[in-house]
Amino acid sequence: xxxxxxxxxxxxxxxxxxxxxxxxxxxxxxxxxxxxxxxxxxxxxxxxxxxxxxxxxxxxxxxxxxxxxxxxxxxxxxxxxxxxxxxxxxxxxxxxxxxxxxxxxxxxxxxxxxxxxxxxxxxxxxxxxxxxxxxxxxxxxxxxxxxxxxxxx
Numbered sequence: 001x002x003x004x005x006x007x008x009x010x011x012x013x014x015x016x017x018x019x020x021x022x023x024x025x026x027x028x029x030x031x032x033x034x035x036x037x038x039x040x041x042x043x044x045x046x047x048x049x050x051x052x053x054x055x056x057x058x059x060x061x062x063x064x065x066x067x068x069x070x071x072x073x074x075x076x077x078x079x080x081x082x083x084x085x086x087x088x089x090x091x092x093x094x095x096x097x098x099x100x101x102x103x104x105x106x107x108x109x110x111x112x113x114x115x116x117x118x119x120x121x122x123x124x125x126x127x128x129x130x131x132x133x134x135x136x137x138x139x140x141x142x143x144x145x146x147x148x149x150x151x152x153x
Contacts (some may be wrong), residue, residue, distance in 0.1 A: 004037055007125070008045045011035075012070065019083060022072045052088055053100035054109060055081065082151040089143055092136035098123045098143060100145060110150055 008031065014150055015024045032039045050056040050070050059069040073084070085145050093101075105111045111119070121127060123142055128135040 004041055005049070006047050008035060008037075008042060009049045012045070012050065015105060016072055023069060023071045024072075026068050027067050044066075045048040051100050051104075053085065053097060075122055077106075081108065081110075081129075082147050086144060086147055089140050091140060092133070093140040093143065094136060095123065095125050095139065098139055101143060105150065121141075 002054045003146050011031075011034075012024060012026065012153060015026070016022075028039045029040055031042050035041075046058060046068060052073075054075045057071045061067050068138060071134070073081070089101070099120060102111075102123075106113065108118045125132070125135060128138055130138070
């Protein structure tokens with residue numbers, strides 16, 4: 001049984017497949033009504049599953065004619081996708097953001113499920129047992145070192 005977030009995520013991904021376009025525009029109220037959920041549930045799905053790290057850009061307009069425009073960033077060129085991720089990482093990165101990057105790599109078939117689990121274990125807070133600021137800096141360094149290797153293969 002999937003939870004509501006999984007169902008909404010699948011629906012949005014299905015819209016991309018059906019339209020065969022890199023842009024999907026949805027209306028918050030319509031989706032909430034369709035899935036009988038509150039609009040904040042949709043916001044949660046967008047903020048956690050359609051992030052830059054996952055390869056998406058979000059544009060939102062609130063109000064009566066409001067919409068959420070989700071643009072899938074072209075990932076056929078793996079080198080530019082990896083470079084974009086490198087730019088996103090910056091000098092430090094939280095565990096959650098690192099997981100988003102790992103999910104994006106997996107979604108774009110740049111790593112296997114096993115590799116995703118290995119990378120997640122390496123960047124996990126349980127592995128990097130130090131203060132938060134140092135941990136986020138070390139995590140960023142690890143990912144910046146791994147990404148070019150992933151791109152090479």
